[in-house]
Amino acid sequence: MYCTPDELAEWLAAFCDDRGYGALAYVRSEQRPRVLRTVNLLFTSDLWRLFLVPVAHLSNPLSTLSDARPRELGWIDVEPGSLVDLEGARVLTLTEIHAEDPVEPGAEPVKHLRALKRKLRPQLTTGVRGLNPVTGGTADYHDISSTQGARQLHAAGVLWKQHSTYQPVFSPIATGE
Numbered sequence: 001m002y003c004t005p006d007e008l009a010e011w012l013a014a015f016c017d018d019r020g021y022g023a024l025a026y027v028r029s030e031q032r033p034r035v036l037r038t039v040n041l042l043f044t045s046d047l048w049r050l051f052l053v054p055v056a057h058l059s060n061p062l063s064t065l066s067d068a069r070p071r072e073l074g075w076i077d078v079e080p081g082s083l084v085d086l087e088g089a090r091v092l093t094l095t096e097i098h099a100e101d102p103v104e105p106g107a108e109p110v111k112h113l114r115a116l117k118r119k120l121r122p123q124l125t126t127g128v129r130g131l132n133p134v135t136g137g138t139a140d141y142h143d144i145s146s147t148q149g150a151r152q153l154h155a156a157g158v159l160w161k162q163h164s165t166y167q168p169v170f171s172p173i174a175t176g177e
Contacts, residue, residue: 001095001124002160002170004149008080008095012052013038015116021076022058024051052076054107075099076109083158090158092150094170123147127173128160134167146172 003011016022016038024033026049033051035058053075081095097116099109124145131138146154151172154160160170 001097001144002081002092002128002146002150002154003095004092004147004153005080005082007147007149011116011120012050012078015112016052019112019115020055021052021112022055024053024058026050047080047082050078050080052078052109076113083153084164086164090153091164092153092158092160093164094144094160094162125151125172128170129173130168130170132168140173141170142173144170 012023022038023036025036025047026033028046028048037055037058057075076097076099079096081093084091084093097113099113101108101110124147126145127140127142128144128146129138129140146160150160154171162168162170
């Protein structure tokens with residue numbers, strides 16, 4: 001989904017408070033993750049990966065990202081988008097949130113993530129159009145959503161990209177298309 005860093009921070013902080021989750025936050029300039037019992041950090045372009053973890057599991061922090069096993073442990077995996085300045089242009093990158101139920105019983109990340117998505121649904125508009133500026137080809141993606149804040153940024157000239165270094169740019173699909 002395309003959302004502003006402030007919107008994402010607000011949603012995840014409320015979600016974690018409601019569901020008893022904390023986070024392991026991976027910041028580009030740091031070797032080890034930040035262990036957050038409450039999710040209250042600023043979502044900047046330095047934050048590149050976030051695992052939402054039941055607070056009880058935060059007592060054993062990982063040393064590196066390669067040690068993380070979110071699927072096995074029932075964590076919610078967040079790849080936060082960010083606002084970046086790139087060659088004179090402002091770019092908003094895609095946020096992805098994934099969860100899978102673990103083999104071990106007890107954790108229910110998929111159920112919790114569905115609850116978050118239901119809560120957010122009224123704030124989201126579904127559908128984006130991708131444009132490859134090299135070939136001129138376009139494609140519609142009806143499973144990618146955007147928030148009002150992201151749409152306002154787009155209207156103000158901020159580019160939407162999946163990743164800041166990728167060529168394709170995205171835009172909201174106009175209602176009725």
